[in-house]
Amino acid sequence: MAFSPLIRQMVDALRGLPGVGPKTAQRMALHLLERDRPAAAHLAQALQAAIDGVGYCTRCRTLSETEICSLCSDPRRDDSLLCVLQSPADVWAVEQAGGYQGRYFVLKGHLSPLDGMGPEEIGVPALLDCLEGRAVTEVILATNPTVEGEATAHYIAGLLRPRGIKVSRIAHGVPLGGELEYIDGGTLAHALAGRTQIL
Amino acid sequence: MAFSPLIRQMVDALRGLPGVGPKTAQRMALHLLERDRPAAAHLAQALQAAIDGVGYCTRCRTLSETEICSLCSDPRRDDSLLCVLQSPADVWAVEQAGGYQGRYFVLKGHLSPLDGMGPEEIGVPALLDCLEGRAVTEVILATNPTVEGEATAHYIAGLLRPRGIKVSRIAHGVPLGGELEYIDGGTLAHALAGRTQIL
Numbered sequence: 001m002a003f004s005p006l007i008r009q010m011v012d013a014l015r016g017l018p019g020v021g022p023k024t025a026q027r028m029a030l031h032l033l034e035r036d037r038p039a040a041a042h043l044a045q046a047l048q049a050a051i052d053g054v055g056y057c058t059r060c061r062t063l064s065e066t067e068i069c070s071l072c073s074d075p076r077r078d079d080s081l082l083c084v085l086q087s088p089a090d091v092w093a094v095e096q097a098g099g100y101q102g103r104y105f106v107l108k109g110h111l112s113p114l115d116g117m118g119p120e121e122i123g124v125p126a127l128l129d130c131l132e133g134r135a136v137t138e139v140i141l142a143t144n145p146t147v148e149g150e151a152t153a154h155y156i157a158g159l160l161r162p163r164g165i166k167v168s169r170i171a172h173g174v175p176l177g178g179e180l181e182y183i184d185g186g187t188l189a190h191a192l193a194g195r196t197q198i199l
Numbered sequence: 200m201a202f203s204p205l206i207r208q209m210v211d212a213l214r215g216l217p218g219v220g221p222k223t224a225q226r227m228a229l230h231l232l233e234r235d236r237p238a239a240a241h242l243a244q245a246l247q248a249a250i251d252g253v254g255y256c257t258r259c260r261t262l263s264e265t266e267i268c269s270l271c272s273d274p275r276r277d278d279s280l281l282c283v284l285q286s287p288a289d290v291w292a293v294e295q296a297g298g299y300q301g302r303y304f305v306l307k308g309h310l311s312p313l314d315g316m317g318p319e320e321i322g323v324p325a326l327l328d329c330l331e332g333r334a335v336t337e338v339i340l341a342t343n344p345t346v347e348g349e350a351t352a353h354y355i356a357g358l359l360r361p362r363g364i365k366v367s368r369i370a371h372g373v374p375l376g377g378e379l380e381y382i383d384g385g386t387l388a389h390a391l392a393g394r395t396q397i398l
Contacts, residue, residue, distance in 0.1 A: 003291065004253065004262070004263055004264045004265070004268065004269065005264070006245075006248055006249045006252045006253050006264045007249060007253060007262060007264075009245045009248065009249070010245045010246060010248075010249040012245070013238070013241050013242040013244075013245035013246070014216075014242065014245075016231075016235065016238030016239075016241060016242055017213075017216075017227050017230075017231070017238075017242070018226060018227055018230045019223065019226075019227075024218065026288070026291065027217060027218075027288070028216050028217055028218075029249070030262075030286070030287060030288045030291075031216075031217045032215075032216070032246070032249075033249060033250075033253055033262055033287075034262070034286065034287065034288075036215065037250055039212070039215030039216075040215075040246045040249070040250050041246070041247070041250055042212050042215060043212040043213065043215055043216070043242075043243075043246055044242075044243045044244075044246035044247040044250070045212075045243075046205075046208045046209045046211070046212035046213075047209060047212070047231070047239045047240070047242055047243035047246075048240070048243040049205055049208065049209075050205045050206060050208070050209040050228070050231075050232060050239070051232075051236050051239050051240055051243070053205045054203065054205050054206060054232055063203070063206060063229075063232055063233070064203055065203045065204070065205045065206070066203070069203065070203065087229070087233065088229060088232075088233065089225075089226070089229045092202070092225065092229075
């Protein structure tokens with residue numbers, strides 16, 4: 001083979017990125033080495049800085065480089081709303097969507113007993129702890145609209161019921177811009193059952 | 200925005216990779232931070248090692264971490280054949296295709312006077328130097344089958360003619376597995392003109 005060991009190592013390391021196969025990794029390595037070494041140096045430095053500096057917010061458990069993340073420490077957010085999500089990516093998605101002004105709590109994925117992911121592992125006790133002594137009046141369960149996400153939401157709702165906190169689930173229905181013809185039956189059934197009166 | 204500065208820097212740096220847009224960069228950053236920090240550390244280290252260690256072979260000018268690359272220093276290769284290519288990626292492609300046992304010479308791209316890429320810039324004098332005192336009997340011009348690649352091959356062929364070295368060009372024709380219906384007219388015309396007798 002024509003690769004020298006360092007290039008081969010670099011190609012292998014690039015394959016560690018999600019969605020990058022051998023051809024793409026090779027193309028990336030060549031591009032960086034031939035045309036953009038500063039970008040490679042910048043990437044190496046940024047990766048190392050992120051690994052060293054990024055941990056988890058002790059309050060909401062999203063990725064954060066400070067002990068309390070910027071969302072938890074922002075005094076303008078509404079303390080009475082708590083949105084429960086499955087991953088930091090979901091926090092980003094909700095923030096990018098805009099409109100939500102409450103707080104967050106991030107679970108470590110969803111309940112999956114067969115994989116050893118019980119309530120303890122995904123952080124349900126921490127969620128209950130975090131409700132103690134806080135003025136949360138509504139918990140919005142925004143786990144994924146999958147079987148596991150629904151089960152997780154259902155389980156958490158059961159735990160919150162005795163506490164007298166209002167618990168809601170994000171709406172299921174047809175996505176904006178979708179065409180009914182191409183939407184699966186389950187979603188369409190949900191959209192019909194959850195219809196809202198407009199006149 | 201929900202990104203902390205280190206994560207934002209990491210996402211920006213990942214966008215320096217070819218073919219990686221903002222969404223993909225975000226997904227990659229999250230995957231590395233949440234699920235695979237060792238892969239991120241490995242990538243940071245491999246990138247830095249490659250930037251520091253990989254230069255160019257002084258003989259064939261492909262990417263190499265040694266002064267003379269493994270292909271140039273391999274005594275089993277045929278010194279009488281020299282394949283001229285446009286980039287190190289092309290060397291890898293020819294090597295992966297297998298079957299070629301000669302030497303290589305890598306140009307820095309193709310002639311492009313409007314971009315300031317003349318014969319000097321792409322390394323034509325170095326190619327001529329490298330032919331001096333070597334037992335090359337055939338130069339295979341394997342620049343890309345584009346207008347610029349053809350022009351570059353034509354220019355180099357003109358310089359080699361007085362030296363009495365055999366000069367060849369890679370065959371143009373229909374790619375294996377292609378369907379004639381979908382092949383462009385130029386390629387098809389070349390394939391017909393360059394037909395080979397089989398009986």
